[in-house]
Amino acid sequence: MYVSTKWLENYVDTKGIAPADLAEKITRAGIEVDTIIDRSEGLTNIVVGHVESCEKHPEADKLNICQVNVGEETVQIICGAPNVAAGQNIIAALPGAKLPGGMKIKKAKLRGEVSNGMICSLQELGVEGKTVAKAYAEGIYVLPADAKPGTDALSLLGLDDVILEFDLTPNRADALSMLGVAYEVGAILSQDVKLPTIEYTASNEKAEDVLTLKVEAKEDNPMYIAKVVKNVKVAESPLWLQNYLMAAGVRPHNNVVDITNFVLLEYGQPLHAFDYDRLETKEIVVRRAVEGEKMTTLDDVERTLHADQLVITNGKEPVALAGVMGGANSEVHDGTTTVVIESAYFASASVRKTSKDVGLRSDASTRFEKGVDPNRVAEAAERAAQLMAELAGGEVLAGAVQFDELDKESVRIILSPDYVNQRLGMKIPMDEMVSILERLQIPVEAANGQLIVDAPTRRQDLRIKEDLIEEIARLYGYDEIPMTLPIGESVPGGLNSFQEKRRLVRRYMESAGLYQAITYSLTSRAESQSFALETAPVTELLMPMSEDRSVLRQSLLPHLLDATTYNVARRIDTVSLYETGSVFLGTQEDGLPKEVGHVAAVITGKWVDHAWQQENKKVDFFVMKGIVEGLMDTLGLTGKVTYAKATHDGLHPGRTADILLNGVVVGVLGQLHPSEQKKRDLKETYVTEMNLALLLAESAEALVYEQVPRYPSMSRDIALVVSKDEAAGSLMDIIQEAGGKLLKDVTVFDLYEGDKVDEGMKSLAFSLTYFDAERTLTDEEVVTRHDKVLAALKEKSGAVLRG
Amino acid sequence: MEQQLEQLKQEALQKIEAAASVKELNDVRVAYLGKKGPITDLLKGMGKLPAEERPKMGALVNVVRETVTTTLEEKMELLELQAVNEKLEKETIDITLPGRPVKLGNHHPLTRVVEEIEDFFISMGYEVAEGPEVEQDYYNFEALNLPKGHPARDMQDSFYITEDVLLRTHTSPVQARTMAAKKGESIKIICPGKVYRRDSDDATHSHQFTQIEGLVVGEDIRMSDLKGTLALFAKKMFGEEREIRLRPSFFPFTEPSVEMDISCFKCGGSGCNVCKKTGWIEILGAGMVHPNVLEMAGYDPTVFTGFAFGMGPERIAMLKYGVEDIRHFFTNDMRFISQFNRTEV
Numbered sequence A: 001m002y003v004s005t006k007w008l009e010n011y012v013d014t015k016g017i018a019p020a021d022l023a024e025k026i027t028r029a030g031i032e033v034d035t036i037i038d039r040s041e042g043l044t045n046i047v048v049g050h051v052e053s054c055e056k057h058p059e060a061d062k063l064n065i066c067q068v069n070v071g072e073e074t075v076q077i078i079c080g081a082p083n084v085a086a087g088q089n090i091i092a093a094l095p096g097a098k099l100p101g102g103m104k105i106k107k108a109k110l111r112g113e114v115s116n117g118m119i120c121s122l123q124e125l126g127v128e129g130k131t132v133a134k135a136y137a138e139g140i141y142v143l144p145a146d147a148k149p150g151t152d153a154l155s156l157l158g159l160d161d162v163i164l165e166f167d168l169t170p171n172r173a174d175a176l177s178m179l180g181v182a183y184e185v186g187a188i189l190s191q192d193v194k195l196p197t198i199e200y201t202a203s204n205e206k207a208e209d210v211l212t213l214k215v216e217a218k219e220d221n222p223m224y225i226a227k228v229v230k231n232v233k234v235a236e237s238p239l240w241l242q243n244y245l246m247a248a249g250v251r252p253h254n255n256v257v258d259i260t261n262f263v264l265l266e267y268g269q270p271l272h273a274f275d276y277d278r279l280e281t282k283e284i285v286v287r288r289a290v291e292g293e294k295m296t297t298l299d300d301v302e303r304t305l306h307a308d309q310l311v312i313t314n315g316k317e318p319v320a321l322a323g324v325m326g327g328a329n330s331e332v333h334d335g336t337t338t339v340v341i342e343s344a345y346f347a348s349a350s351v352r353k354t355s356k357d358v359g360l361r362s363d364a365s366t367r368f369e370k371g372v373d374p375n376r377v378a379e380a381a382e383r384a385a386q387l388m389a390e391l392a393g394g395e396v397l398a399g400a401v402q403f404d405e406l407d408k409e410s411v412r413i414i415l416s417p418d419y420v421n422q423r424l425g426m427k428i429p430m431d432e433m434v435s436i437l438e439r440l441q442i443p444v445e446a447a448n449g450q451l452i453v454d455a456p457t458r459r460q461d462l463r464i465k466e467d468l469i470e471e472i473a474r475l476y477g478y479d480e481i482p483m484t485l486p487i488g489e490s491v492p493g494g495l496n497s498f499q500e501k502r503r504l505v506r507r508y509m510e511s512a513g514l515y516q517a518i519t520y521s522l523t524s525r526a527e528s529q530s531f532a533l534e535t536a537p538v539t540e541l542l543m544p545m546s547e548d549r550s551v552l553r554q555s556l557l558p559h560l561l562d563a564t565t566y567n568v569a570r571r572i573d574t575v576s577l578y579e580t581g582s583v584f585l586g587t588q589e590d591g592l593p594k595e596v597g598h599v600a601a602v603i604t605g606k607w608v609d610h611a612w613q614q615e616n617k618k619v620d621f622f623v624m625k626g627i628v629e630g631l632m633d634t635l636g637l638t639g640k641v642t643y644a645k646a647t648h649d650g651l652h653p654g655r656t657a658d659i660l661l662n663g664v665v666v667g668v669l670g671q672l673h674p675s676e677q678k679k680r681d682l683k684e685t686y687v688t689e690m691n692l693a694l695l696l697a698e699s700a701e702a703l704v705y706e707q708v709p710r711y712p713s714m715s716r717d718i719a720l721v722v723s724k725d726e727a728a729g730s731l732m733d734i735i736q737e738a739g740g741k742l743l744k745d746v747t748v749f750d751l752y753e754g755d756k757v758d759e760g761m762k763s764l765a766f767s768l769t770y771f772d773a774e775r776t777l778t779d780e781e782v783v784t785r786h787d788k789v790l791a792a793l794k795e796k797s798g799a800v801l802r803g
Numbered sequence B: 001m002e003q004q005l006e007q008l009k010q011e012a013l014q015k016i017e018a019a020a021s022v023k024e025l026n027d028v029r030v031a032y033l034g035k036k037g038p039i040t041d042l043l044k045g046m047g048k049l050p051a052e053e054r055p056k057m058g059a060l061v062n063v064v065r066e067t068v069t070t071t072l073e074e075k076m077e078l079l080e081l082q083a084v085n086e087k088l089e090k091e092t093i094d095i096t097l098p099g100r101p102v103k104l105g106n107h108h109p110l111t112r113v114v115e116e117i118e119d120f121f122i123s124m125g126y127e128v129a130e131g132p133e134v135e136q137d138y139y140n141f142e143a144l145n146l147p148k149g150h151p152a153r154d155m156q157d158s159f160y161i162t163e164d165v166l167l168r169t170h171t172s173p174v175q176a177r178t179m180a181a182k183k184g185e186s187i188k189i190i191c192p193g194k195v196y197r198r199d200s201d202d203a204t205h206s207h208q209f210t211q212i213e214g215l216v217v218g219e220d221i222r223m224s225d226l227k228g229t230l231a232l233f234a235k236k237m238f239g240e241e242r243e244i245r246l247r248p249s250f251f252p253f254t255e256p257s258v259e260m261d262i263s264c265f266k267c268g269g270s271g272c273n274v275c276k277k278t279g280w281i282e283i284l285g286a287g288m289v290h291p292n293v294l295e296m297a298g299y300d301p302t303v304f305t306g307f308a309f310g311m312g313p314e315r316i317a318m319l320k321y322g323v324e325d326i327r328h329f330f331t332n333d334m335r336f337i338s339q340f341n342r343t344e345v
């Protein structure tokens, strides 16, 4: 909403307050002033000129040599506009003038002819092109005949004005009108509001003699008023009216249409003007459209209507789409003599739907959608009738044709000052509250310690006590609210165990060298189930904005791999990312998908990278496995986790493992399949994804301190030659079992595959640690135990002891 | 003999002085003090002296031997020190070469902001509540005083899954769910999470973003409590000197509703590009829980009151760290994320 401070001055006294200060006060009281537009900013030395003569430039076809009376003198100005002509009053920018954008007017020579200034269009004065009347949209602006040469053109054009652009919240529909703004500003400045006086002489003829009305859709149209104005002379509106419209961002058309727009802006009540003769039937019928019915709207678009849309008809065919836009067939034109003014209350939901369906949003539809003031419908029609009499020479027929079942009662709200103060934590005196409500022109009475308030219908946002608390507080000033903290028992806050452990997981992953990524939950249908640990029907958007973001993910890896590719493509060779987030599976009983927290990680490039020592090591499966093992250790789950060779789509068949918790698969770990790597422009890349919900639901093993060894342990190494297929893990299981209680630890310390062992074989070396917490072990004991281990290995795996 | 002894001493001392290495010095030691050395010879030859001269001569020889020994040891220490120094000299490295990098990742900047906010409110006795990202229309809108057809639904065009299910447009449904679950009990929660709106991604819009909302419900929660809480939060998050101001606003689920500005942390209020010359920066929306919302969740609004507030970690991160494009948060460029690896205090 654009509010012209010049226009506003008609309704409320703002003298002596700078526009910037006014804007600040309005903002602090509740309506945000987005921008302050000073229309005369940078404009100087611009006067009214009278074109005495206008002749073609001998050297240039498109230029005219004009002799222009600028008051004291007549000067020669060269003008290139096609519409310049002798006898016009025009806007002349004289030498020394400044125009918006910093342009300076100087005395100049154009093709040998002196030009003492410039004849201006409105756009050249900074007026937005779309608000300039069509007649002047392509050339200079022509001022009224009574304009006096040499006088200031800016004030004549209303450009000595500052406009406040309001950013209105949806509840403040009341401020979609100049009067509504006046009430607000009046309350802020403690000033009265001057309402327009509506006076005109009606003719003896009655509106009901020439027009009949039938409202068939009463729910959607509880009130409809039609006034008839005869003998109207359609012409250009007076300049002051055009100026106000332009200031509000509305393009002037002709006096009849301009008056309806002016009243819409003044009262917030949309009006429509029909050409009475074009209605043909002398009848108005408001009804729902017939499915498939067609009409052409004012913008010359033919529209097919639906049964839930409300139309105004002449009893036969639609003449307007109610509350949204008029029809071309009944439009007021230059030859119109009799006008029907429509002022109606259309239900917000109906207009909203129609406007959305046909894709038309107008100043009218926005106001109906937000709800107009039921008590202003009739008044607005009268105001328009008055202006048509005054400005278009019309003869207003007596009375109106109307249908009215609209509830116009105000809402009574009773509240106690204690209630207000208790809610705010303040001590505002009762008489102060009364005074604030009175400033807002809200009827209030104080009786028996209570405030009895009748919320006016123009303020549809005032319904309950809390609404009034807000009115009182915002005008009293939010700065006055003290700062306190909630009273009452205080309880410890905190994270639940899942949240706490999720933080632990993040910190661990980062300490392991991974950076946290956050990717999108929405993905393409094709990628939604790639790498998923578990698949279920996908959750799909009804109206996606693109196929790339049409369904919810079932794995974190596709987007994490996209991020990896993104980085690699920017020559970041080593990428290490992890993410914690939800995947979305199937549909549960409540209609929602099951959301499961996951953690996933991707690594590619070098893991050890120490440039100047040429000490580099590429990532491999065991780097990622080490990260996973470390995570399990951090979560206290090491003893419950096992790894099993596995195959998964998209992963290397020989380098993939399932991660099992208590024997149940909770995750996967492996190398990206080479074909997948190629597809994604990645080199060797390792990934893991785990079901965080399952991992974190499992309690950690109890953390009980184990005595630091008081007796020495003894180590024995074993080097074995086994078949390449023999898993180190199963050999370790054999060793562990045979070693019994005394065997404290087994680690692999070497793996060799090469010339020194037979084809198809490998050499593995283990280090075994024997230990007893109670005493020092004897050599014999260790030897006996170790021999058992060797025997078991030989028997169960066919391993050959290497010398 | 005395003369011979003195000559011997001078000779030994000269050789010690001349020795340039531990080896040379050892040769001197063997030559003069060894079993076959001249001093030993002299002692051996004492037998030939008259008995009355022997003690005197013995003492003299011992003095010479001790002098030579002490001088030699001193020289030995010196030479050893030199040898060590030479060795250390050879071991010298270029300490300006870079160290071996410790491989460490770090939080995403949004997590950093979210955790900082969580931790502040946890310290004030709040619990962290989370809820589903795919929500029922009821919890996302209706329970929050946004019935079907409400004009404010315009403000947040949404991703629907079915007519009744959508990607949540704010984390407020978590508040509605918590209230419904805790019927009648006091509540103090903070709700962080991902939210979704039907926006095209550009420098200031993202179809997925983050929100943190807070809710306090109790028997005598006042608007002044909201103001006091937010003021403490602003100081914790943006610095001790921050002041706050509340401006009236509108949200369907609160009444009264406010927007909170903080005094600009860059210019301190004098006006700069961060605060668009106003001295104030809009940080969050808040208000007193609307009685309809309380009632729908089973709280008697004549007994219970509450306040709620909500903010966007993206916006806070953009302001705090000067990030100019919201899309940086979701591109996951390592060069972006890795910048948030250090403390600010």
Ligand SMILES: [Zn+2]
Binding pocket: B264, B265, B266, B267, B268, B269, B270, B271, B272, B273, B274, B275, B276, B277, B279, B280
């Ligand atoms: Zn600033």
